[in-house]
Amino acid sequence: MKTTNKESILSAANTLRWEIGEHIHDSLVESIYADANQIASRAVTVPTEKPRFNFDKRLDKLITSRWFGFPLMFLLLAIVFWLTVEGANVPSAMIATFLVDTIHPWLKGLFTMVGSPWWLTGLLVDGVWLAMAWVISVMLPPMAIFFPLFTLLEDFGYLPRVAFNMDSLFRKAGAHGKQSLSMTMGFGCNAAGVVATRIIDSPRERLIAIITNNFSLCNGRWPTQILIASIFFGALVPAHLAGFVTAGAVVGVAMLGIFFTLVVSWGLSKTVLKGEASAFSLELPPYRPPQLWQTLYTSLIDRTAIVLWRAIIFAAPAGAVIWLVSNIHIGELSVAEHFINWSNPFGILLGINGVILLAYIIAIPANEIVIPTVLMLTVISTKLTGVGDGAGVMFELDEATAVADVLRAGGWTFLTGLNLMLFSLLHNPCSTTIYTIYKETKSVKWTTVATVIPTVMGLVICFLVAQVWRLITF
Amino acid sequence: MIEPLKALIIFGIVTTLLAIIFLPKYGLYSRWKRNRRGMKRVLVEDALKHIFDCEYKNIFCTTESIAGSLLISTDEAAELLTRLSTMGLLVTLDNGVKLTAEGRSYALRIIRVHRLWERYLADETSVPPTEWHSSAELAEHKLTTAEAEALAAQIGNPNFDPHGDPIPTPSGEIPPKKGHSLLSLNSGEFADITHIEDEPEAVYAQLIAQGLYVGMQVMMIERSNERVRFAADGEEIVLAPLLTNNLTVAPITEEEHRITSPLESLASLKIGEEAKVLSISKAMRGQQRRRLMDLGVIPGTTIRAEMKSASGDPTAYNIKGALVALRQQHANMIFVQK
Numbered sequence: 001m002k003t004t005n006k007e008s009i010l011s012a013a014n015t016l017r018w019e020i021g022e023h024i025h026d027s028l029v030e031s032i033y034a035d036a037n038q039i040a041s042r043a044v045t046v047p048t049e050k051p052r053f054n055f056d057k058r059l060d061k062l063i064t065s066r067w068f069g070f071p072l073m074f075l076l077l078a079i080v081f082w083l084t085v086e087g088a089n090v091p092s093a094m095i096a097t098f099l100v101d102t103i104h105p106w107l108k109g110l111f112t113m114v115g116s117p118w119w120l121t122g123l124l125v126d127g128v129w130l131a132m133a134w135v136i137s138v139m140l141p142p143m144a145i146f147f148p149l150f151t152l153l154e155d156f157g158y159l160p161r162v163a164f165n166m167d168s169l170f171r172k173a174g175a176h177g178k179q180s181l182s183m184t185m186g187f188g189c190n191a192a193g194v195v196a197t198r199i200i201d202s203p204r205e206r207l208i209a210i211i212t213n214n215f216s217l218c219n220g221r222w223p224t225q226i227l228i229a230s231i232f233f234g235a236l237v238p239a240h241l242a243g244f245v246t247a248g249a250v251v252g253v254a255m256l257g258i259f260f261t262l263v264v265s266w267g268l269s270k271t272v273l274k275g276e277a278s279a280f281s282l283e284l285p286p287y288r289p290p291q292l293w294q295t296l297y298t299s300l301i302d303r304t305a306i307v308l309w310r311a312i313i314f315a316a317p318a319g320a321v322i323w324l325v326s327n328i329h330i331g332e333l334s335v336a337e338h339f340i341n342w343s344n345p346f347g348i349l350l351g352i353n354g355v356i357l358l359a360y361i362i363a364i365p366a367n368e369i370v371i372p373t374v375l376m377l378t379v380i381s382t383k384l385t386g387v388g389d390g391a392g393v394m395f396e397l398d399e400a401t402a403v404a405d406v407l408r409a410g411g412w413t414f415l416t417g418l419n420l421m422l423f424s425l426l427h428n429p430c431s432t433t434i435y436t437i438y439k440e441t442k443s444v445k446w447t448t449v450a451t452v453i454p455t456v457m458g459l460v461i462c463f464l465v466a467q468v469w470r471l472i473t474f
Numbered sequence: 475m476i477e478p479l480k481a482l483i484i485f486g487i488v489t490t491l492l493a494i495i496f497l498p499k500y501g502l503y504s505r506w507k508r509n510r511r512g513m514k515r516v517l518v519e520d521a522l523k524h525i526f527d528c529e530y531k532n533i534f535c536t537t538e539s540i541a542g543s544l545l546i547s548t549d550e551a552a553e554l555l556t557r558l559s560t561m562g563l564l565v566t567l568d569n570g571v572k573l574t575a576e577g578r579s580y581a582l583r584i585i586r587v588h589r590l591w592e593r594y595l596a597d598e599t600s601v602p603p604t605e606w607h608s609s610a611e612l613a614e615h616k617l618t619t620a621e622a623e624a625l626a627a628q629i630g631n632p633n634f635d636p637h638g639d640p641i642p643t644p645s646g647e648i649p650p651k652k653g654h655s656l657l658s659l660n661s662g663e664f665a666d667i668t669h670i671e672d673e674p675e676a677v678y679a680q681l682i683a684q685g686l687y688v689g690m691q692v693m694m695i696e697r698s699n700e701r702v703r704f705a706a707d708g709e710e711i712v713l714a715p716l717l718t719n720n721l722t723v724a725p726i727t728e729e730e731h732r733i734t735s736p737l738e739s740l741a742s743l744k745i746g747e748e749a750k751v752l753s754i755s756k757a758m759r760g761q762q763r764r765r766l767m768d769l770g771v772i773p774g775t776t777i778r779a780e781m782k783s784a785s786g787d788p789t790a791y792n793i794k795g796a797l798v799a800l801r802q803q804h805a806n807m808i809f810v811q812k
Contacts, residue, residue: 017633018640018649025630026754029767034774060781060790069784164799168785171801177788202761204600271498275601279761281769282799284790349476463485467478474478 056287063161073162077184080149084188085222088141095140099133123323126393131319131369134394135311138368139189142219143307146188147299154181155290163282173262174269175212176205177282183209183261186216187254190433191307193218194440204276208265210437211450214429215261217254220367221424225250227371228424231404232417249421257425264453272449310432314365322362322373323392326380334391340381350459351419351466355381355410360423365431367424372396375403378410415469419462426458516615519584520544521554522563525573526581530651534570582646587622588614589635589642594625596636597760604679606636607672636759638669638688638722653722657702657715659694664732666691667706669722677720684711689756691733692723707755707809708736738812740791741805743779749810751775758807770794771808 062068107129111121153159159181167177178200186193193213200206217225229249234242325336333341336358344354359373372394379388387406388395397403407416428451429437438447476484495502524543528535541551555571558564563577573581591613592606601609617625623644626632634640642648653668667690672678686706695703695710702718704711726732743749751773754763770793771777778792788799800808 014647015649017643020633024633026763026767030772033770033772037774064781064784066784066786164788164790165784167783167799167801168787171787177799275595275599277598277761278600279765280788280801280804281765282788284797284799286797349481463481467482467485470478471482 059287060161060284063158064165069165073165076153076158080146080153081187083149084142084146084219087145088219091141091144092137095137096133099137100130104129104133119327122327122392123320126390127319127321127323128316129319130372130394131315131322131365132312134369134372135315135366136308138220138223139311139366140304140308143189143192143304144300146219147192147303148296150185150188151295151299151303152290152292155288155295157285157287160282160284164284167282169262170265173265174205174273175208175262175265176200176202176280179205179209179212179261179265182213183216183258186213186218188219189307190214190216190218190429191310191436192303194433194436195303197440201281202277202279204269204273204278205280207273207276207441207446208268210440211268211446211453212261212264214433214450214454215257215264215425217257217425218367220430222250224367224371224424225253225421227400227403228417228421229253230400231407232412232414235404236414253421253425256422260426260457264457307432310435311366311430314431314435315369318362318365318369322369322376322394325358325362326376326392334380336377337381340377349466350423350462351415351469352423352462353411353416356416356420356423360427364428367430369394370424375406378406382410384409415466418469419465422465423458423462426454426461428452428455517544517546517554518558518561518563519580519615521551521558522573522577522581523584523588525564525571526578526585529573530648532651536570579646582642582648583619584614586642586644587617589639590622590626590629590632591617592635592637593632593641594629597629597632599760603636603682604675607675607678634688636688637672638667653724656692656694656704656718656721656723657697659692659697659704659723659725661694661696663725664691664693665723665725667721668724671720671722677717680717681713681720684713685709685757686711686721687755687757691726693732693734705733708733737809739806740777740779740800740808740810741789741802743777743791743810743812745779745781745789747812748776748778749812751777752809752811755807755809758804762804766800766804766808769796769798777810 063072104125107125108121111125150159163177163181165177166180170177170179179197181199182193182196185196190213193216194210197206197209197213200209226246230242230246233249234246237245325339326334328335330338339358340354342354343357347353347355347357355374355377359370359377363370363373375396376388376392376394378384380391384406387397387402397406428434434447434451437450438444441447493501498504521540521544524540525535528539537548537551537555540554541548544551544554546554555564555566558577559566559571562574563580564571564573566572588610591610595601595606595609596603626644632641640649656665656667659665667686667688670678670681670686670688684706690706693705695705697703697715699715702713702715704713737752738749740749740751751771753773754766754771758766775794780790780792780797782789783799788801789805790797790799791805
């Protein structure tokens, strides 16, 4: 009796399996909600429902209005960038003076005093210490200003509205409106921008945002852009227009970065990422007064400190490598000079030169040390005298004209400057960012894609610009 | 230094070569990959599937139909059938071939993997509907039984594939074929679409382009030899009779569920207007559907349109007290009653 009963139940279940249809899960969610509603309506009393606060409504109306929405956004972002650039100048110079001009000679003296051999002093003090000093002085002040400002806007509730306004543009590129935020964060630091993509809760759009973040010109690259633009673009026009043209060239490169962000996002969403799962919804939280101290703490500790620490860890060995390649000699020449001579024809083909190629390879940990490395390598490869502090010792010059003299002595032309600016925008992410991408995606494949795409684009675009430029000017 | 013009020409040649080799779909590499499908095991499995399909639909399979469906010559098909019968997978009868119990269970295993994979693509990825079938054609030969079962468990042991076909159980059970062609409906009769046949691909793509999906409600308006006019979720659609052969429907009898006029979507709300959710279109699947339901977009919820973005899309809606922005393409798939 019992077995027949069991069998009949099983066979009934087997027939019914095909009757319930394919949307059993929907029905389950609906019935759970219905039950929850019923329980809530019995147990919870709701005071007469409040409409959304008047203040919120009015502010939303202004922020999302057709005419004021975008100008307001550009104005606020411009203020944030201006505060960052202007505010970072003084502390950056102070830190550089302290770490490079005071501590560096003192350390050198200390090492000599205890009788350390010249190569150990060079490796640790000129290599490791200088690389770290440069990264800290260029990176820390802008980040310490930019991130708290950004976090304040986020806390207040403004940034979700920016994503809301920008979504239409990013939707057309196959991306998520919140990518506008991680992209903007990338202007501060790409590693932080990649971490910021955590706010994007759709797998495909998050990957797109991670892979394209490198197209945002990070604060390690701004100084390079400004310096090279002032030397090669500013010099084209009369002095009173120089500042204007320089700024225009740098903003142009940054805009080009945004353009590439959108184009590459679109390409990725149509090809390799076509099949990744995707879902869109964007919550707009109510406005809140920002919590100043908590913001300062989280943005300084969670964002600035972590990123800076990673950068220092990566910069230290790079400093050692930079010192070593300039000081280990094979035959007459150092390793660096061998590489520069060997890669120069390829560099020239791309409209740059061997020095720049080598600088981008050994300065992979941080874009901040590219210019000091380029200067040092130019000096040793052209055997200039009277400038710099010797082989393997990175340096910077206070006057742009002095930098210009060194670069021109190294054979730089307007094309070299232009292509360096393009290559600075389009090359592999710094190793801190690469590591962060790996940590966030847990995938070697996507990390490789994020590294290779901008590098190949940079090489191809520099190559094309160089050929077209030569065709026109000949 | 190489002359710029020469360099540009060399660059152009290299780029073209790379494109010829690696272009998706048309490149040499993807062609080579596709051609590898001609392997023996793949042919055996595809033939079994085809014969099972014939038996399921109660039609006769011939050597020609196998050759046609597998894109091989009749001679090769005949050879293949001999191979299958020596393997003990089928027996030859007077009027065609018939699968043995072993052959049937082999075929069902392949079909299970095929349909599971289609369900997976529909629910967990953004692969467009027109590519589900071709992707599953590859996956069915690659996935092992253990992998298929792991996949089934991961996506909640579904019973139907996204075209409405039943997925055989691991023990090989499958219900008998049900439902009628859309053409069997008389004017004014209501029915639900239970199945959209995914072969041939061109026809399927046309049906998908019309916005048809499994679970959609249809009402026959009129049919003639030239065209079939019917309402789908209240919107009128006109198709050639040949196309409607690919649609299977099940009549509905309950009066109150009938959709008589075009449904209004959430996207049609003006700012400040309120409406009650009727349903989420079955065409919205996977993560997006789950996300909306988690946010509280379920039948009965009242939603108010609050504001539009500065660029016009998305729109922010008040859902259960939270302000949530939805894109127009998604709001279009949420049906409401004002």
